Amino acid sequence: MEAASIPETPSGARQPSRSPLTVVSDNILWILLAVALVVYFVQDPKQTLDDVKTGLSNGTIWALIALGYTLVYGIIELINFAHGEVFMIGSFVAVSLWQSLGVTADNAIVGIVLAILLALVASMLASGVLNVMIERVAYKPLRNAPKLAPLITAIGMSFILQNVGLLWRPTPDSSPDLIGSQKDYFTVFGVAIEHSDVFAFVVTVPLLIALVWFVGQTRYGKAMRATAQDPDAARLMGINVDRTISLTFLLGGLLAGAAGVIYALYNGTIQFNQGFTAGLIAFTAAVMGGIGNLKGAVVGGLIIGVIQSISDTHFGQVWTPAVVFAILILIMVFKPQGLFGEETREG
Amino acid sequence: MSTAAATWRSSTASLRRVPDWAWAVFFVALAILYPYILDQLMTAPDDLLDASIQTLGYIIMALGLNIVVGFAGLLDLGYVAFYAIGAFVIGWLGSQQFPNVNGGKGIHILTPVESAFGRAFPGIHINYFIVIFIAAIFTAFWGAILGAPTLRLRGDYLAIVTLAFGEIVPRVFENATSGIFGIGSTDFSNGRQGITPIDKINFPWTDKAFNYPLELKPVYYVGLGMVLFVIFFNRRLRDSRLGRAWIAVREDEVAAAAMGVNLVRTKLWAYAIGAALGGFSGVFLATYNNTVNVDQFEFGFSVFILAMVIIGGMGNIWGVILGAIALSIFNRYGLKQLNGVPDTVGLDFDVTSINFGIFGFFLLAMMVLRPEGFLPSSRRRLELHEVEFDESPDHLGTETGDAQLYEVRHE
Numbered sequence: 212m213e214a215a216s217i218p219e220t221p222s223g224a225r226q227p228s229r230s231p232l233t234v235v236s237d238n239i240l241w242i243l244l245a246v247a248l249v250v251y252f253v254q255d256p257k258q259t260l261d262d263v264k265t266g267l268s269n270g271t272i273w274a275l276i277a278l279g280y281t282l283v284y285g286i287i288e289l290i291n292f293a294h295g296e297v298f299m300i301g302s303f304v305a306v307s308l309w310q311s312l313g314v315t316a317d318n319a320i321v322g323i324v325l326a327i328l329l330a331l332v333a334s335m336l337a338s339g340v341l342n343v344m345i346e347r348v349a350y351k352p353l354r355n356a357p358k359l360a361p362l363i364t365a366i367g368m369s370f371i372l373q374n375v376g377l378l379w380r381p382t383p384d385s386s387p388d389l390i391g392s393q394k395d396y397f398t399v400f401g402v403a404i405e406h407s408d409v410f411a412f413v414v415t416v417p418l419l420i421a422l423v424w425f426v427g428q429t430r431y432g433k434a435m436r437a438t439a440q441d442p443d444a445a446r447l448m449g450i451n452v453d454r455t456i457s458l459t460f461l462l463g464g465l466l467a468g469a470a471g472v473i474y475a476l477y478n479g480t481i482q483f484n485q486g487f488t489a490g491l492i493a494f495t496a497a498v499m500g501g502i503g504n505l506k507g508a509v510v511g512g513l514i515i516g517v518i519q520s521i522s523d524t525h526f527g528q529v530w531t532p533a534v535v536f537a538i539l540i541l542i543m544v545f546k547p548q549g550l551f552g553e554e555t556r557e558g
Numbered sequence: 559m560s561t562a563a564a565t566w567r568s569s570t571a572s573l574r575r576v577p578d579w580a581w582a583v584f585f586v587a588l589a590i591l592y593p594y595i596l597d598q599l600m601t602a603p604d605d606l607l608d609a610s611i612q613t614l615g616y617i618i619m620a621l622g623l624n625i626v627v628g629f630a631g632l633l634d635l636g637y638v639a640f641y642a643i644g645a646f647v648i649g650w651l652g653s654q655q656f657p658n659v660n661g662g663k664g665i666h667i668l669t670p671v672e673s674a675f676g677r678a679f680p681g682i683h684i685n686y687f688i689v690i691f692i693a694a695i696f697t698a699f700w701g702a703i704l705g706a707p708t709l710r711l712r713g714d715y716l717a718i719v720t721l722a723f724g725e726i727v728p729r730v731f732e733n734a735t736s737g738i739f740g741i742g743s744t745d746f747s748n749g750r751q752g753i754t755p756i757d758k759i760n761f762p763w764t765d766k767a768f769n770y771p772l773e774l775k776p777v778y779y780v781g782l783g784m785v786l787f788v789i790f791f792n793r794r795l796r797d798s799r800l801g802r803a804w805i806a807v808r809e810d811e812v813a814a815a816a817m818g819v820n821l822v823r824t825k826l827w828a829y830a831i832g833a834a835l836g837g838f839s840g841v842f843l844a845t846y847n848n849t850v851n852v853d854q855f856e857f858g859f860s861v862f863i864l865a866m867v868i869i870g871g872m873g874n875i876w877g878v879i880l881g882a883i884a885l886s887i888f889n890r891y892g893l894k895q896l897n898g899v900p901d902t903v904g905l906d907f908d909v910t911s912i913n914f915g916i917f918g919f920f921l922l923a924m925m926v927l928r929p930e931g932f933l934p935s936s937r938r939r940l941e942l943h944e945v946e947f948d949e950s951p952d953h954l955g956t957e958t959g960d961a962q963l964y965e966v967r968h969e
Contacts, residue, residue: 290714352926357942358713359633360925363868366635366861367921374915378907487857491725494718533729536722543719544707 240538240546244518251521260402262520268408268477270516271415275470276493277500277508278422279342279463285503286439286459288358292365293345295490296372297464301338301471302481303379305330306386315387323389327472331414335468341372342464343457351453369487376483383482386475407477414473418466419509425462426505435459439503488532492519495539501549510550589782593775607774613886614781615843618788620866620882621875622835625792627864628873628938629801630828631808633717636724637863639704640697640833642855644840646731646746647693649753649850654681655745668762686759686845690784693841694834701833702826709825721857728855752851756844770846777846784842788835792875795831804828805873809941858914862889865917868924871931873938880933885920889913 252259314326349364395403426432437445500507596603657680668685734746758767806814870881930939
């Protein structure tokens with residue numbers, strides 16, 4: 212799995228021998244979450260399975276966005292706060308494309324598939340290029356500034372893009388339901404798997420495989436990992452660090468664009484402020500998995516999705532954002548290295 | 559060009575000869591006479607005076623955030639939470655939100671007990687001048703609660719935790735119409751309608767309440783008094799042992815700790831005091847606006863206040879005040895002036911609707927072009943340009959700035 216993760220610290224961290232008690236207290240968050248899941252399952256198996264299914268499908272969106280956070284954080288230790296907005300722009304591009312082409316669910320199946328593929332390509336490219344531009348404008352001039360400086364420009368960038376979205380679509384807009392998202396595809400254990408669930412996985416899984424291959428097997432991926440480990444040494448070895456950083460932003464943007472397309476088809480509505488909440492949720496996912504770790508971002512995204520749908524059922528939808536943000540705070544405070552991350556200074 | 563520069567330099571030099579206390583007296587006198595000056599200058603000064611009163615509230619918040627961001631160097635993205643908490647404190651202690659307390663007769667402390675028609679006001683009514691301090695203590699407490707577990711975190715993680723906190727607090731208030739998280743059944747917030755009206759300010763020694771929005775001058779002076787108090791407080795604090803510890807922590811945590819500064823306690827005080835000022839101002843703004851409504855407490859507001867601190871000059875009290883005045887007046891009047899701009903480039907939209915985008919642009923532009931702000935604290939400017947100074951050829955032998963970006967991690 213080493214190939215798929217951007218290692219944070221080069222040398223093997225000292226592993227102090229751990230008693231069972233510390234293992235439990237270190238992982239108390241995960242244990243509590245698992246216990247809650249089991250309790251709910253015993254109470255109402257069908258509802259809980261349904262929640263898990265919804266959560267996993269939604270989780271693919273968070274996973275794709277979280278990968279963007281984690282890639283960028285792994286390489287320049289910056290929280291790319293504008294990443295949620297990149298995702299929002301991805302959704303907007305896709306829906307605008309469909310609207311201008313006049314694609315609806317009534318078109319022939321070939322036309323729909325082509326339209327979706329076209330939208331995927333267009334959204335991913337738009338988001339990727341946008342993300343690279345954000346890096347050029349907002350972060351590159353501040354490479355050597357104190358750490359808070361790029362974080363502040365990131366927030367500024369996020370607000371600029373959010374307001375661009377506001378001008379583009381002042382009110383929530385609905386996406387054409389190209390995949391018949393509510394229709395059942397098949398049923399497992401009494402849980403109806405809808406078209407939208409299948410769609411989310413059909414888009415996500417190949418992208419993840421491509422990403423793992425790219426980071427793990429190609430020269431560019433090697434350059435990324437080297438830059439993440441030690442940018443100076445990477446530069447000495449002839450790696451173009453600036454270009455590698457741009458490439459990382461491009462990859463993050465591509466994934467966010469794909470997430471935007473899934474979101475548009477899965478939820479049916481898009482609006483200018485979807486990126487802010489999605490960004491925070493995905494960031495929670497990235498931290499949960501261990502920021503800088505690709506596998507962690509995906510697992511974290513899926514877990515957050517499940518937590519959300521379970522919270523929707525048991526606390527009510529109005530409390531779900533508060534629940535997610537509370538989990539973010541708890542993880543940051545008690546387990547900042549996340550599920551798969553290595554021990555960091557504050558860990 | 560050079561003569562102009564020389565003239566400028568000599569004129570600033572002569573300005574520098576004016577002692578500080580004289581400047582202070584001048585500005586305080588100007589602030590006190592301000593409403594009367596407006597009376598002389600314009601026929602209907604109430605709109606500008608109203609904007610100025612709001613600005614006073616923003617100045618207090620910006621000064622509070624400046625303690626956290628400017629002095630202690632911790633980024634707080636959830637400052638609006640403390641505004642919300644302060645506002646809800648006056649909402650609870652100065653309105654009819656809890657009509658059933660004390661058997662429906664209400665609790666009154668140094669406030670008018672009966673309305674003009676002789677009926678007792680139900681609910682809790684505590685004098686404004688007591689509530690501002692209750693709110694300050696209460697928000698400081700919440701600031702400490704937020705800070706205590708999170709201060710071990712690195713700067714960017716800390717920023718995100720504060721952001722999450724700033725998102726949670728308004729949502730809790732928004733949904734706490736029947737208990738919190740499903741516990742209890744008290745209505746704490748009136749949901750989206752918000753709590754309104756809020757008691758008018760009255761001095762403790764009289765039952766006669768202020769009559770704003772018809773008469774704005776008394777509120778202005780209450781706000782000005784609060785601002786002057788906060789400025790005095792901030793200045794004394796900055797030069798105190800604690801203030802010096804903040805600056806030491808901001809510049810180099812490790813060195814500060816080695817010199818015996820207690821990091822956690824120092825940061826915690828920054829959070830608590832910054833939060834207290836947010837609550838202090840929250841009470842003022844909520845009372846003046848006569849409503850406590852969750853719609854006010856959005857993330858954009860945190861960024862609005864942050865932009866004031868950044869644009870004015872992190873760490874410099876006068877810079878922050880200038881930033882607060884400039885941004886709030888710009889928000890109120892400047893944006894409308896820009897409304898013609900989209901037309902000229904062939905677009906059609908209302909500039910005021912994208913105000914937060916414009917503040918975002920300010921943040922971005924400031925951080926890239928002039929991170930120390932327009933009126934910087936000289937010390938902060940040196941820190942923010944550390945790398946350039948270190949790398950300049952006439953400054954030999956120090957390490958380069960790479961450590962800024964990739965921090966040394968302890969195994």
